[in-house]
Amino acid sequence: MIEVLRQTLSNDDLDWLTATGQQRDVPAGSVLIEKQQPLHPLYIVHSGCLQAMGPRDAGSPLGRAIAAIEEPSSEDIIGTYGSGELVGMAPLLGMGASMMVVKAVEPATVLEVPYPQVQEKLQQDLAFATRFYRLCIRLLQERAQQLVQRLIQRKRLQIYPLAEVLLLLGELAEGDIDWLSTHGIPEEVPAGTVLIQAGKPVTAVYLLLQGGISWGVSDSSRRNLTQILATLEADTPSAPPALREIAKLSAAEFFGESALMEKSLALATATALEDSLVLTLPSPQLRSHLEQDLGFAARLYRVIALLQAARSEERLHYLGFGKGAYRLTLATTETKPDNHSLGHSERLAVARSRLHSLLSHLQVQTG
Template structure:
């Protein structure tokens, strides 16, 4: 992933990071990030290799029972392997929760370590730097998320829990003027039930904000050729790929954000579950806005980085055999509820007010 940082960061960005950080050598087996422990720095892997694992709970019989189903071991489960150019420890500047995985060196490695306090200050003071780093973080997180899913065999069970906080994040992070621009640049469209908003394998041509109604997220149950599928006759049952629902989104959620950090066609088909209204912002208009408004770009890419970090966290929790939730006697829903009550109540109120303001500006009661 070396090319991601070299592509997204400017020479000025790289010079500041070199001046603010220090290079640290790691011996094989050195733990760089410990699961459930606070993070105090951002690390960039300059040379070597890192292993991302998920520790299992050995204190709880239920955790051991789940572990036994996969071989009976309680050593950490491998989630991903990271190579040169990867960043780890990005959670402190995009979210407030503790890391869900452990990161350790698998060979002699060299990392650039940048203290959290200096980084947060730079992100607040330099919007250009913030836009570049948040975008780079989103790209790396998206690739890491894809690697995690591939490591799990594209299991739709892992992704079946809807992201409860997605709408809250978007409207809490963006400014009023950002939302005003989205309203002006987009148009409100009404779609009937079972309408395909985004088809897997096809280019995504717009960003969608779901104003009311709901949509389903569907993915192929088996591997398929996306190019062949994209150009096949959609009415030809022999060429159709059968997809399975793995999640749903409701009012306030956003769709079609991946083209702004990735060039690959979407692997997910999005269909309306009922009559729904969406605010559609053309991809070309949003791309131009991101290019010319650095403040908007920094906030937009931060939102994408947070969403991807949340999805990664959710997958890690669902893979933990209850290490994060069940081992403490909580359900997944209770875990989300507790997180909201302690960290996000202010954001929830702000997001709700902004979403209602947006609806009134559009003319939807």
């Protein structure tokens, strides 16, 4: 991951992080992040290995069932992070307290960057914020693949839409919504339509406005990048594999964000569950605007990173970590230019207003 770090952040970004942070040697077994710790430093792993652990919810039927058939010593491990990985991104994205414990499994060296300084930098330096949130997306995408492989091993698992995802639309500014409604292409998508095909390039980012979308992956193989490339190069077409559903999308969710990343091949298939309305944002136009408007870029990349993080936490709940059904929560201390320290209900009201503005504009545009 060290190359991803260097490719995404600039030399000035790395110099600032180095000057602001403090190198710390972490003995094996030491805990860096406690469960339910709301604010903690950002850690960048220089050497060694960190591990995220999450105890099962023994009180839930799912947690008891999984614990009965799996080895706790291996399956209680949520993720392993080596050189170049960022650990402790959740507070900087505005999410709630950590649901995991992060500790060193071998002697490690990390750069410890205090939360207040990074948060201030993100608010004051839009170019840094844009690159930092892009880095978060890339790292979260890699981690999501590992969780998906564990998720598809669960048989007869019922997948539900992410609760209160509408909140994320409220994180954008009114000017962002205006640009999306003016430059996006509204498309009515019949049920069963495939919008994104696993193994093929993603050419647009989509915003789901009405209806539902299902994300599915092959249940019979591990769809990593190498296998996807092999499929593309095959001389004879093969029948499409059966798909296992890994996510359900509801109104106000962005998807297809791989179109904005260096690797634009889809690792899952997006299919309309019902007649739906999506706003299509072709990659070339969107990339151009992101380069010209750093404020929009920082806000959109942050929303996509938040969505990635929320989906990962939701999958952890499906794997038996955490209590009850997962609900997206945003910290109330986050400040925005037009959305200053709002509570939960106020944020939902702002988000509903954003969605209403989009739908109203598009009805006029397509009517």
